[in-house]
Amino acid sequence: MESILSLTGIKERFVQGDSKTSIRPIFESSLMANTAPILHSDYIEKEQYVQNPHLDNMEEDILYHLNLGTKTHNLPAMFGDIKFVCVGGSANRMRSFAQFIHQHLELPGNADDIRDICEGTDRYSMYKVGPVLSISHGMGVPSISIMLHELIKLLYHAHCRDVMLFRIGTSGGIGLPPGTVVITDKVVDSFFRPQFEQVVLGKVITRSTELDKGMAEELLLCSNELSSFPTIIGNTMCTHDFYEGQGRLDGALCSFSIEEKLEYLKKAHEAGIKNIEMESTVFAAMCRVCNLKAAVICVTLLNRLEGDQISTPHDVLVEYQQRPQYLVAHFIKKQLALI
Amino acid sequence: MESILSLTGIKERFVQGDSKTSIRPIFESSLMANTAPILHSDYIEKEQYVQNPHLDNMEEDILYHLNLGTKTHNLPAMFGDIKFVCVGGSANRMRSFAQFIHQHLELPGNADDIRDICEGTDRYSMYKVGPVLSISHGMGVPSISIMLHELIKLLYHAHCRDVMLFRIGTSGGIGLPPGTVVITDKVVDSFFRPQFEQVVLGKVITRSTELDKGMAEELLLCSNELSSFPTIIGNTMCTHDFYEGQGRLDGALCSFSIEEKLEYLKKAHEAGIKNIEMESTVFAAMCRVCNLKAAVICVTLLNRLEGDQISTPHDVLVEYQQRPQYLVAHFIKKQLALI
Numbered sequence: 001m002e003s004i005l006s007l008t009g010i011k012e013r014f015v016q017g018d019s020k021t022s023i024r025p026i027f028e029s030s031l032m033a034n035t036a037p038i039l040h041s042d043y044i045e046k047e048q049y050v051q052n053p054h055l056d057n058m059e060e061d062i063l064y065h066l067n068l069g070t071k072t073h074n075l076p077a078m079f080g081d082i083k084f085v086c087v088g089g090s091a092n093r094m095r096s097f098a099q100f101i102h103q104h105l106e107l108p109g110n111a112d113d114i115r116d117i118c119e120g121t122d123r124y125s126m127y128k129v130g131p132v133l134s135i136s137h138g139m140g141v142p143s144i145s146i147m148l149h150e151l152i153k154l155l156y157h158a159h160c161r162d163v164m165l166f167r168i169g170t171s172g173g174i175g176l177p178p179g180t181v182v183i184t185d186k187v188v189d190s191f192f193r194p195q196f197e198q199v200v201l202g203k204v205i206t207r208s209t210e211l212d213k214g215m216a217e218e219l220l221l222c223s224n225e226l227s228s229f230p231t232i233i234g235n236t237m238c239t240h241d242f243y244e245g246q247g248r249l250d251g252a253l254c255s256f257s258i259e260e261k262l263e264y265l266k267k268a269h270e271a272g273i274k275n276i277e278m279e280s281t282v283f284a285a286m287c288r289v290c291n292l293k294a295a296v297i298c299v300t301l302l303n304r305l306e307g308d309q310i311s312t313p314h315d316v317l318v319e320y321q322q323r324p325q326y327l328v329a330h331f332i333k334k335q336l337a338l339i
Numbered sequence: 340m341e342s343i344l345s346l347t348g349i350k351e352r353f354v355q356g357d358s359k360t361s362i363r364p365i366f367e368s369s370l371m372a373n374t375a376p377i378l379h380s381d382y383i384e385k386e387q388y389v390q391n392p393h394l395d396n397m398e399e400d401i402l403y404h405l406n407l408g409t410k411t412h413n414l415p416a417m418f419g420d421i422k423f424v425c426v427g428g429s430a431n432r433m434r435s436f437a438q439f440i441h442q443h444l445e446l447p448g449n450a451d452d453i454r455d456i457c458e459g460t461d462r463y464s465m466y467k468v469g470p471v472l473s474i475s476h477g478m479g480v481p482s483i484s485i486m487l488h489e490l491i492k493l494l495y496h497a498h499c500r501d502v503m504l505f506r507i508g509t510s511g512g513i514g515l516p517p518g519t520v521v522i523t524d525k526v527v528d529s530f531f532r533p534q535f536e537q538v539v540l541g542k543v544i545t546r547s548t549e550l551d552k553g554m555a556e557e558l559l560l561c562s563n564e565l566s567s568f569p570t571i572i573g574n575t576m577c578t579h580d581f582y583e584g585q586g587r588l589d590g591a592l593c594s595f596s597i598e599e600k601l602e603y604l605k606k607a608h609e610a611g612i613k614n615i616e617m618e619s620t621v622f623a624a625m626c627r628v629c630n631l632k633a634a635v636i637c638v639t640l641l642n643r644l645e646g647d648q649i650s651t652p653h654d655v656l657v658e659y660q661q662r663p664q665y666l667v668a669h670f671i672k673k674q675l676a677l678i
Contacts, residue, residue: 122430141479153591202606254392
């Protein structure tokens with residue numbers, strides 16, 4: 001297989017010391033439309049993750065919710081070799097994923113000894129194993145958004161290049177057997193639109209939620225090679241609420257009938273939506289604006305056309321949750337030419 | 340002082356066994372306008388926390404993210420005596436709060452021995468000390484919303500009555516010295532409107548975010564009695580993003596100038612907004628619809644007119660974060676006639 005890493009079109013590598021000169025002028029159009037960064041150079045076309053001209057005027061940058069900072073930590077030494085970042089809601093799951101990757105890449109040392117880099121805070125957990133960073137992001141768009149802002153600044157301060165991001169998570173499926181893995185084609189909002197609305201200074205800005213198609217196709221190929229569980233590419237709906245927002249009948253509040261619920265879910269199904277989760281719009285939008293290749297891989301825990309409650313036995317749920325992990329681990333091994 | 344508990348107007352207590360007959364018809368108008376529940380009885384005016392006619396048709400209710408359920412746990416025995424529920428973002432902080440309340444109420448046993456009732460999941464942490472429940476909710480509206488749905492169902496299944504809810508948290512202040520405690524008068528959104536927009540089956544429903552004025556005034560009185568730190572009543576803005584959404588210049592993305600940021604914050608200040616956080620719109624809206632008396636008490640960690648980064652020393656931040664806890668502990672002691 002041809003490595004995706006070789007397809008990024010980067011002719012020269014970023015020089016660590018030149019971060020002061022690397023910021024290009026920021027226009028809202030580039031934040032919205034993800035215009036490819038073009039520098040004033042005939043030879044260097046480089047990635048520029050952060051999109052903020054103010055950062056280079058700061059003497060210190062405290063990544064408050066990660067409990068890291070540019071004066072208190074040597075971020076290039078700690079994180080400079082990162083090539084893959086995997087994010088997921090649960091801290092325990094992201095620790096397990098880091099241990100799994102440690103074993104899978106046959107890294108030296110004991111996988112049980114990896115420590116939480118964010119251990120001074122309980123907002124997020126972060127583990128590093130070789131070139132892979134595994135971070136939890138909690139539940140919902142605001143929670144993952146805080147983590148992504150600080151992660152992207154971390155990658156910038158650490159002078160990371162050619163980084164790929166993966167969201168591995170759980171979801172409710174629409175018309176799929178539980179346990180199916182959905183690799184996201186388009187992320188859509190509650191109105192089935194492929195966009196993310198961000199309020200900035202009291203004004204609504206709309207951003208595209210397009211993900212990297214090459215990564216999605218490569219991940220599907222990985223699943224075919226593993227042939228261990230059903231995997232499809234489809235659209236993913238991201239909502240801001242688990243109960244009313246996803247048409248569940250079992251919340252503390254519910255004002256609609258089962259027929260109205262099913263009508264909504266069937267409309268979603270007709271729009272190509274295969275699963276529903278709560279973080280992928282802002283994940284896709286921020287990665288796109290920040291020139292980070294990204295993919296969303298979520299397993300379905302139930303078929304929402306058949307019910308709302310997650311009553312599958314715990315051990316089956318645990319196995320389901322490992323499926324996106326297997327897929328991403330296989331992808332990473334191929335990227336690193338270890339297979 | 341006259342106890343607020345005596346002001347609820349409840350003439351007869353809810354009979355535990357009659358939950359099957361207690362659901363009144365649900366109309367969207369009652370969900371939106373929080374119409375007081377009137378039963379077909381001349382004598383009983385009772386609280387009805389859940390607003391969902393489907394719940395009583397369910398054989399089992401699995402509170403998935405709390406790792407509790409009606410078949411696996413005896414919820415009335417575990418939680419039936421709850422009178423005060425305190426929620427906050429950080430799991431560690433809510434554990435500390437539970438230990439603090441344990442000491443403050445002089446309950447028997449060792450405060451260090453209290454265990455996380457949700458220990459089978461890392462989504463939320465929950466501690467019970469006497470009549471007080473302390474729960475973490477993570478960051479952002481979607482995260483607290485999931486917890487509130489399951490908490491309110493828990494209170495319903497456990498046949499709790501006369502429960503008061505408190506959100507104790509951290510926030511950015513506007514024009515206040517760091518460390519000031521803000522008891523929320525009105526919760527407003529990013530457009531300074533006292534409302535919460537909830538998407539239900541692809542349609543936007545608007546709910547009031549009015550909180551209990553009696554609790555706010557009583558909490559201010561408690562602060563006067565303690566006279567340990569500055570406390571005010573003011574409006575609180577709730578945003579869905581910590582960086583761009585709160586006008587910060589130090590995120591991974593920023594497309595506005597310091598002048599534009601200050602213009603927005605000054606407009607907020609003119610609208611009576613004293614602090615900014617990320618959960619209170621949905622907290623106020625859900626409590627109001629579900630007939631739960633509620634208050635929001637947040638300490639300010641910085642003055643946003645002077646900066647964006649939280650660079651205050653750790654020990655000072657820890658002391659600031661204890662201030663809302665002291666206030667609520669004092670309030671609870673007064674309610675229990677322990678002072």
